[in-house]
Amino acid sequence: MPPPLLHTRCPELAGSLPFLRLGEGPTPVRRLSGLGRHSELWVKDEGGYGDGGWGGNKVRKLEWLLPEARRRGARTILTVGGLGTNWGLATASYARERGFGVALGLIDHPVDEHVRAQLERLRASGATLHVLHTKARLVLAAPWLFARHIHGLTPPYYLPAGGSSPLGALGAVEIALELGAQVEAGELPEPTWLVTAVGSGGTAAGLALGVRLAGLRTRVLGVVVNDTLRLDSATLLKLARRSTALLRARGADLPGIETAPDAIRTETAWLGDGYAHPTAAGDRALALASAEAGLSLERTYTAKALAALLDLEAAGQLDGGPVVFLQTHGPR
Numbered sequence: 001m002p003p004p005l006l007h008t009r010c011p012e013l014a015g016s017l018p019f020l021r022l023g024e025g026p027t028p029v030r031r032l033s034g035l036g037r038h039s040e041l042w043v044k045d046e047g048g049y050g051d052g053g054w055g056g057n058k059v060r061k062l063e064w065l066l067p068e069a070r071r072r073g074a075r076t077i078l079t080v081g082g083l084g085t086n087w088g089l090a091t092a093s094y095a096r097e098r099g100f101g102v103a104l105g106l107i108d109h110p111v112d113e114h115v116r117a118q119l120e121r122l123r124a125s126g127a128t129l130h131v132l133h134t135k136a137r138l139v140l141a142a143p144w145l146f147a148r149h150i151h152g153l154t155p156p157y158y159l160p161a162g163g164s165s166p167l168g169a170l171g172a173v174e175i176a177l178e179l180g181a182q183v184e185a186g187e188l189p190e191p192t193w194l195v196t197a198v199g200s201g202g203t204a205a206g207l208a209l210g211v212r213l214a215g216l217r218t219r220v221l222g223v224v225v226n227d228t229l230r231l232d233s234a235t236l237l238k239l240a241r242r243s244t245a246l247l248r249a250r251g252a253d254l255p256g257i258e259t260a261p262d263a264i265r266t267e268t269a270w271l272g273d274g275y276a277h278p279t280a281a282g283d284r285a286l287a288l289a290s291a292e293a294g295l296s297l298e299r300t301y302t303a304k305a306l307a308a309l310l311d312l313e314a315a316g317q318l319d320g321g322p323v324v325f326l327q328t329h330g331p332r
């Protein structure tokens with residue numbers, strides 16, 4: 001298994017920052033010729049990433065988080081999400097396969113067929129589910145959840161929603177380093193914008209740091225699809241800087257690597273009524289992506305992100321491109 005590009009870029013990290021490969025990179029890039037009015041649109045497709053029961057961008061986070069859980073001696077991973085959480089499902093399938101218990105604190109959001117199917121898969125995954133319904137009740141239950149999942153003296157390894165800790169965000173650093181290598185190899189032109197859905201922020205934050213490490217001038221456009229967390233660009237930049245600080249603390253020599261204040265732009269106008277509430281614009285983008293580009297999107301994240309991309313592109317607000325859409329959805 002090849003080492004992560006981050007270890008190649010910063011050899012000092014090879015011994016201090018463990019990595020567990022769970023998928024095969026680089027993920028492909030291809031031109032979306034059926035879409036876009038003024039600029040070249042491309043996709044980097046994370047959908048096939050991962051060797052387990054679930055794909056997409058969450059697997060990239062687990063490649064850093066699971067070996068850290070092991071390093072801490074944790075037996076159980078405790079994390080949180082919505083009823084249809086892709087993050088919870090990815091964690092359950094990859095962590096349990098590697099001998100960890102998984103406990104999930106879940107909160108409510110609108111339930112459709114997709115969410116119902118996800119919930120069934122979560123139930124079948126072997127994870128222990130604690131449905132707390134609201135964020136307030138989840139917070140109140142936290143001490144009990146920690147106590148319930150302690151093993152001897154070792155507490156569960158707690159991960160925030162979406163796995164968006166400074167360490168988890170390194171998953172997207174790896175995606176951006178791959179993109180940098182693909183630009184260098186002439187597979188695609190240097191993008192002006194790299195567009196992603198923002199659900200918990202780790203992906204956008206990691207991409208911003210990663211394009212900087214890759215030496216690209218590309219900026220990150222984050223389409224906010226979650227209104228239950230604070231996800232403005234200042235918050236995402238702070239997470240990117242915490243990831244940078246983590247790399248330095250583990251020994252990386254990163255002179256002059258700081259994410260610029262304009263490295264991440266966020267857009268909130270495609271959220272609709274809230275997290276996991278589908279929108280008409282998202283559903284149109286989903287249909288178009290399937291018909292014109294053979295892309296399989298879902299309604300909570302990627303459909304809204306592509307809708308924003310297409311609307312902004314049509315309005316001439318993406319600086320002429322080229323624009324790369326990050327396909328983060330990986331159904332199996």
Ligand SMILES: *Cc1c(COP(=O)(O)O)cnc(C)c1O
Nearest residue numbers: 086162199200201202203301328
């Ligand atoms: C979680 C998720 C995202 C968002 O990534 P974050 O790092 O949580 O912002 C985007 N797309 C899909 C399909 C996801 O499951």
